[in-house]
Amino acid sequence: MRHQLKTDIGTLLDKVRASTPLVHHITNYVTVNDCANMTLAIGASPVMADSIHEVRDMVSIAAALVINTGTLNEATVAAMHAAAKQANAKGIPLVLDPVGAGATPYRTETVRQLLQQARFSVIRGNLSEIRVLAGLDEKTRGVDATAVFDGNALQQETRIFIENTARKLNTTLAVTGAVDIVSDGKRTCFIENGRPEMARVTGTGCMCSSLVGAFLSVTDDAFFAALAGVLCMGIAGEIAYGNLQPQEGNASYRNRIIDAAYHLTAARLAGRARLTG
Amino acid sequence: MRHQLKTDIGTLLDKVRASTPLVHHITNYVTVNDCANMTLAIGASPVMADSIHEVRDMVSIAAALVINTGTLNEATVAAMHAAAKQANAKGIPLVLDPVGAGATPYRTETVRQLLQQARFSVIRGNLSEIRVLAGLDEKTRGVDATAVFDGNALQQETRIFIENTARKLNTTLAVTGAVDIVSDGKRTCFIENGRPEMARVTGTGCMCSSLVGAFLSVTDDAFFAALAGVLCMGIAGEIAYGNLQPQEGNASYRNRIIDAAYHLTAARLAGRARLTG
Amino acid sequence: MRHQLKTDIGTLLDKVRASTPLVHHITNYVTVNDCANMTLAIGASPVMADSIHEVRDMVSIAAALVINTGTLNEATVAAMHAAAKQANAKGIPLVLDPVGAGATPYRTETVRQLLQQARFSVIRGNLSEIRVLAGLDEKTRGVDATAVFDGNALQQETRIFIENTARKLNTTLAVTGAVDIVSDGKRTCFIENGRPEMARVTGTGCMCSSLVGAFLSVTDDAFFAALAGVLCMGIAGEIAYGNLQPQEGNASYRNRIIDAAYHLTAARLAGRARLTG
Numbered sequence: 001m002r003h004q005l006k007t008d009i010g011t012l013l014d015k016v017r018a019s020t021p022l023v024h025h026i027t028n029y030v031t032v033n034d035c036a037n038m039t040l041a042i043g044a045s046p047v048m049a050d051s052i053h054e055v056r057d058m059v060s061i062a063a064a065l066v067i068n069t070g071t072l073n074e075a076t077v078a079a080m081h082a083a084a085k086q087a088n089a090k091g092i093p094l095v096l097d098p099v100g101a102g103a104t105p106y107r108t109e110t111v112r113q114l115l116q117q118a119r120f121s122v123i124r125g126n127l128s129e130i131r132v133l134a135g136l137d138e139k140t141r142g143v144d145a146t147a148v149f150d151g152n153a154l155q156q157e158t159r160i161f162i163e164n165t166a167r168k169l170n171t172t173l174a175v176t177g178a179v180d181i182v183s184d185g186k187r188t189c190f191i192e193n194g195r196p197e198m199a200r201v202t203g204t205g206c207m208c209s210s211l212v213g214a215f216l217s218v219t220d221d222a223f224f225a226a227l228a229g230v231l232c233m234g235i236a237g238e239i240a241y242g243n244l245q246p247q248e249g250n251a252s253y254r255n256r257i258i259d260a261a262y263h264l265t266a267a268r269l270a271g272r273a274r275l276t277g
Numbered sequence: 278m279r280h281q282l283k284t285d286i287g288t289l290l291d292k293v294r295a296s297t298p299l300v301h302h303i304t305n306y307v308t309v310n311d312c313a314n315m316t317l318a319i320g321a322s323p324v325m326a327d328s329i330h331e332v333r334d335m336v337s338i339a340a341a342l343v344i345n346t347g348t349l350n351e352a353t354v355a356a357m358h359a360a361a362k363q364a365n366a367k368g369i370p371l372v373l374d375p376v377g378a379g380a381t382p383y384r385t386e387t388v389r390q391l392l393q394q395a396r397f398s399v400i401r402g403n404l405s406e407i408r409v410l411a412g413l414d415e416k417t418r419g420v421d422a423t424a425v426f427d428g429n430a431l432q433q434e435t436r437i438f439i440e441n442t443a444r445k446l447n448t449t450l451a452v453t454g455a456v457d458i459v460s461d462g463k464r465t466c467f468i469e470n471g472r473p474e475m476a477r478v479t480g481t482g483c484m485c486s487s488l489v490g491a492f493l494s495v496t497d498d499a500f501f502a503a504l505a506g507v508l509c510m511g512i513a514g515e516i517a518y519g520n521l522q523p524q525e526g527n528a529s530y531r532n533r534i535i536d537a538a539y540h541l542t543a544a545r546l547a548g549r550a551r552l553t554g
Numbered sequence: 555m556r557h558q559l560k561t562d563i564g565t566l567l568d569k570v571r572a573s574t575p576l577v578h579h580i581t582n583y584v585t586v587n588d589c590a591n592m593t594l595a596i597g598a599s600p601v602m603a604d605s606i607h608e609v610r611d612m613v614s615i616a617a618a619l620v621i622n623t624g625t626l627n628e629a630t631v632a633a634m635h636a637a638a639k640q641a642n643a644k645g646i647p648l649v650l651d652p653v654g655a656g657a658t659p660y661r662t663e664t665v666r667q668l669l670q671q672a673r674f675s676v677i678r679g680n681l682s683e684i685r686v687l688a689g690l691d692e693k694t695r696g697v698d699a700t701a702v703f704d705g706n707a708l709q710q711e712t713r714i715f716i717e718n719t720a721r722k723l724n725t726t727l728a729v730t731g732a733v734d735i736v737s738d739g740k741r742t743c744f745i746e747n748g749r750p751e752m753a754r755v756t757g758t759g760c761m762c763s764s765l766v767g768a769f770l771s772v773t774d775d776a777f778f779a780a781l782a783g784v785l786c787m788g789i790a791g792e793i794a795y796g797n798l799q800p801q802e803g804n805a806s807y808r809n810r811i812i813d814a815a816y817h818l819t820a821a822r823l824a825g826r827a828r829l830t831g
Contacts, residue, residue, distance in 0.1 A: 251816075539803025
């Protein structure tokens with residue numbers, strides 16, 4: 001099955017490149033340029049727009065919408081709500097990147113309200129952010145799901161937690177970290193690609209969400225799109241790491257990651273993918 | 278004449294480098310860093326300011342103002358109007374980059390109002406954006422100018438359309454694409470520099486507008502400034518493409534384009550410029 | 555003493571790397587990505603947040619706050635005030651980067667109000683910005699301190715001016731230029747590292763302020779933190795310059811500066827530091 005998956009993801013990549021889908025982003029101003037270049041690298045077309053006066057129109061002509069909470073303000077939060085509702089109404093797939101959920105009540109509450117008012121095809125975050133999302137849900141049920149993670153969470157426990165949370169939130173979760181996990185509650189896959197040095201580059205998570213948005217534009221299978229996005233990001237990180245010159249650090253690494261995505265092919269994906277589960 | 282033009286553009290470049298004019302930008306948050314570094318690369322000095330509380334003051338000490346509609350909101354649109362009026366009042370040259378005109382009514386309407394309330398020395402956009410601007414004008418006259426482009430528009434038809442639109446909008450148009458066209462309605466020039474791969478880098482259009490702003494700072498001839506900006510961008514794109522290493526993609530290409538502008542000389546410009554028309 | 559200082563700064567660098575302190579930024583959208591990657595390069599962890607709804611919470615979990623006035627609007631100015639007060643109340647060190655103070659009344663007035671309402675551990679700017687800050691203070695006393703700088707200010711005069719201003723503003727000043735000066739009014743140090751080409755890269759000043767924020771996170775001695783930040787920036791600029799390839803310009807230089815900070819070690823710092831005074 002894993003072999004077939006790799007082939008299918010390669011086909012999906014070719015499909016993005018052939019159709020250059022428009023991926024609308026409402027995102028933070030820190031990593032927005034990298035998200036735009038990563039979207040272009042994978043073969044899609046980015047558009048960034050966050051005014052309440054145009055997000056409904058913009059998302060209506062887009063193939064997917066990526067909402068990223070990295071920098072929030074009243075105006076963009078209102079735009080996120082309007083765009084998410086419109087995307088749902090038009091059947092346009094939605095990605096949520098809940099950057100910093102849990103760091104401040106404002107971020108947590110914004111994410112909570114987004115989850116209440118719209119359905120997201122994929123939510124991509126790190127384990128800590130996803131735990132906050134699960135906790136939001138749990139709170140209303142009087143149970144503290146985060147207890148599962150006390151002590152050293154084992155991979156199996158994490159898997160069960162992610163699967164349960166995906167079902168509860170009615171979404172596909174893409175949880176990135178040392179090992180990435182993608183699950184829609186029924187299907188689950190671990191991805192062991194990527195490099196620890198990616199954490200020293202701002203925006204690798206955001207760029208991964210942009211990739212998921214690009215893949216969601218060309219398939220109805222959100223699990224598959226999330227897997228493709230996470231896998232491409234990890235493999236781009238590995239290839240880029242191999243291309244680093246001795247004096248190069250995190251700024252050059254950023255460029256080389258985007259460059260590697262630009263040169264990704266179905267064959268390279270299949271040759272490097274480390275999928276288990 | 279073309280030979281003389283090339284020499285004159287080289288002289289203009291030297292003039293920018295000698296005077297480091299301040300170029301005020303009210304621009305989008307996606308490509309703003311690249312615009313700043315491109316402005317520095319060509320030898321000018323960038324300042325980005327978009328608060329209604331300071332744009333009139335800022336533009337008054339600037340040598341040119343670049344307004345770019347890539348990401349809009351109520352606050353920045355108000356600032357654009359205030360700054361554009363002040364620039365006109367003070368005789369400071371204005372560039373408009375109508376990013377995404379036609380994509381949403383908000384963008385189109387914002388551009389329409391800007392054109393009504395201020396005179397722009399140069400408008401730089403792609404053909405689709407310029408067609409929207411021409412249509413805005415036409416609508417008020419009950420004619421659909423965009424019909425000219427049905428089917429495969431030939432270069433000659435495009436030329437006539439651009440010349441007519443430049444006259445109607447009382448501006449110099451810099452229309453960038455596979456072949457670039459610059460026209461003030463009387464003089465027209467085609468520029469066959471550049472690379473198709475530039476479309477895979479976010480912000481090449483925005484950076485081109487920044488270059489036009491830098492050149493407008495040192496000459497009263499808007500046609501000449503627009504030509505210089507478009508030519509420098511195309512040639513930087515070519516040189517940068519030649520410098521790309523095998524594994525490099527669009528992120529490195531972005532850097533190398535700015536780097537190439539940094540090292541541009543009058544001699545390199547003259548040697549590579551492909552001007553016709 | 556200078557030898558001991560160099561050793562101590564190396565120790566401070568190791569401390570940042572060991573503790574990865576969270577550095578909260580309220581900063582401009584032009585150079586924000588570079589500030590984030592520079593903060594990561596030195597070993598700290600950046601977070602950018604500028605909504606009034608979360609800055610108090612965010613700064614409360616941070617180890618330092620950097621306020622940068624590069625792009626201002628009503629919402630972010632209000633957030634700066636709220637965050638600065640909270641930082642003071644919680645004893646969290648504050649850096650001010652008064653970008654463009656003096657360029658417009660809005661910037662000058664915003665900086666004046668920030669200085670009235672909060673105490674900053676370090677203010678980092680160029681000499682012209684610091685002169686504006688000194689003048690603000692002077693105005694209320696009816697004396698024009700800027701007169702000191704008429705004609706060719708000698709280094710000794712500059713030193714006295716900076717020391718007086720540091721005492722008056724009750725802060726440590728880090729004044730960057732051809733030669734950098736750091737003073738808390740009692741101790742003063744000149745740093746002769748860096749390259750003139752750094753002025754052709756947007757954001758080198760902003761990145762320097764981020765470095766100061768990172769160092770303030772791990773020491774109570776603001777003079778020492780400012781010195782460490784300025785020194786690291788200058789040395790990173792020198793190393794990066796040495797790594798530039800022939801066709802590379804200001805965009806690649808930006809990346810190589812961040813890369814050099816990523817690879818900085820206590821030994822390299824000690825070997826290259828040129829401290830006098």
